Amino acid sequence: MLSIKNLYVSINGKEILKDLNLEVKAGEIHAIMGPNGTGKSTLASVIAGRENYEVVSGTIIYNGMDLLRLPAEQRAREGVFLGFQYPVEIPGVSITNFIRTAINEQRKYKGLDPMPAQEFIAKMEEVKKMLNIQFNLANRSVNEGFSGGEKKKNEIFQMAMLNPKLAILDETDSGLDIDALKIVANGINQIKTDENAFIIITHYQRLLEYIIPDFVHILFDGKIVKSGGKELAIELEEKGYDWIKHET
């Protein structure tokens, strides 16, 4: 599904990602771990198409497409979803309106008619129930006045509504209490199928108690220095990031 080869990325002349390689297949969950400032969020942003990053060299192929050539909205319409680390507030725009606009633009791209209002409302209810999300979505503006946990739950809610092929969750677990963490993890487990894939960026092994990753990668100084199964996360938790620094 996703194949990243020899990726070099810099921002304002500073090299962040250095020769990064990653292969993700449908049905897989990949966890990317690593200390602060090693390029985790940069990787997420570059896949999603944020513009202020300079891709110096390398390729990202997504379902046969050269992803780097597509504008952000087209990547989204092709099924790439980014759960933001810091979701932005959009005052006055209700979540309902926001997601509906997004769904209908994605449908339009696929040559489909807008989703009928009733179907949309039914789907919202269904997803709310599935995720066990209680906050009143219809009346609130996107992320405005949300607590940290609500913002993250809202990201998961949008992910469930949009049904992406590749979801990248950028530290969706950070700052969550245990209940919110369970909701987030449960959401991911509910949405996961053999057809889609997840890249979960996280600091801690905590989330991985609820989600079993197929692969764990350790990102350090702009490249993946170690890959393994779920045991790697546990090992990392025990030994700490210093262990990696010594290893490399």
Added chain:
Amino acid sequence: MEQENQKIINEVTSGKYKYGFVTGIETETVPKGLNEQIIRSISSKKNEPEFLLNFRLKSYRKWLSMKEPRWAKLEYPEINYQDIIYYAAPKKKQNDKSIDNIDPELKATFDKLGISLEEQKRLAGVAVDAVFDSVSVATTYQKTLENLGIVFCSFSEAVQKHPDLIEKYLGTVVPYDDNFFSALNSAVFSDGSFCYIPKKVRCPIELSTYFRINAAGTGQFERTLIIADEGAYVSYMEGCTAPMRDENQLHAAVVEIIALKDAEVKYSTVQNWYPGDREGRGGIYNFVTKRGICKGANSKISWTQVETGSAITWKYPSCILYGDNSNAEFYSVALTNNYQQADTGTKMIHIGKNTGSTIISKGISAGNSNNSYRGLVKMTKNATNSRNYSQCDSLLMGDKCGAHTFPYIKVENTSAIVEHEATTSKISDDQLFYCQQRGISRENAVELIVNGYAKDVLNKLPMEFAVEARKLLSISLEGNIG
């Protein structure tokens, strides 16, 4: 990134004006220029009673001694008042304004504007008075309203049928000598709408006036008078458009609202006069005086406006809170683009005790435009326990436009409370990227964010109008609709 953003902003802010067509219809006009002869001829064409001719002449003589105000943050060349045609009317005689007798060209024009004059085609619940150039061409639902004792007709018709009401109220809220443009209007106004809601009657449908300037070289000077008698309620809407022309056309209207004891009037405007082209050529000069008085105790007036058109907007819908416990509201979205200039706001004059007013103003500036909020909140000596809350927000798009806020506050009563909040913001890259990451194009993201920003005001509009206003905001900002 910066460049990219600039490109997007250019794209979304280069929308075309949809209502710029001209109706090919024969027009009857008076000669260019202004003098007593012209005023007498307008008055006699309309078969007016003497008090009205005197009102016009008094206003004209006062106007001659007045100076055009230049204190607003607006730049425009000298207006030659002798180069304007002060009266234009479609030639076919409109003795009977029933729908069957309307010129098909006119009917087609209003259809094209989305204002069907045929009652059965209208959305249920809206009565329309259509004003084409200087005259009212049709008023729908008159019969339905008559049964309730409601008078809703063109101003000219009201002059013939209810001269007593006109004489009693005309010029009582906006005196003939109030300001330069209102004095000019008082001298030459040609038509407009009149509305009277009798005691304790709740008008069951929305009343609406649609103004259309068509003829070249003319000015439009309409006069609207709304009276809500004790305990009455009415919601009134006003819309306007004009053809695209290279010349600037003058529009100087006066609206007066009187709310008696326990009465409530809601006045909503979607102003979409031709704003001029991308280089700033042409467009309407909109110098309008709108004022209401909460005359009786517990009365309420609210102004809601969505201003997207006009090359120049000079407009301050105001309220005099005279009755005790009266309440006034002003909700405004003013969008300027290209070389448009708007200096708009409100005045809230608190006279009665326990009076309250709310001001929510949302300015949106794009292109090379300038957008100013100018407001006065005045608490007079007797306005004990009165309060005002004002919120003035500005949204900037791009780096060539300007947003300005000029709030004036005068408090003469120590028990009065006045609050003022103001913010200025830009659409952030983070917001745009967040929307795009969900599959929303940049253009639609801008539309979404702008509509969200203006929501508090748009929600105050009657439903049908709100839909139109939302569309209008996005058309005014979009690149390829036209």
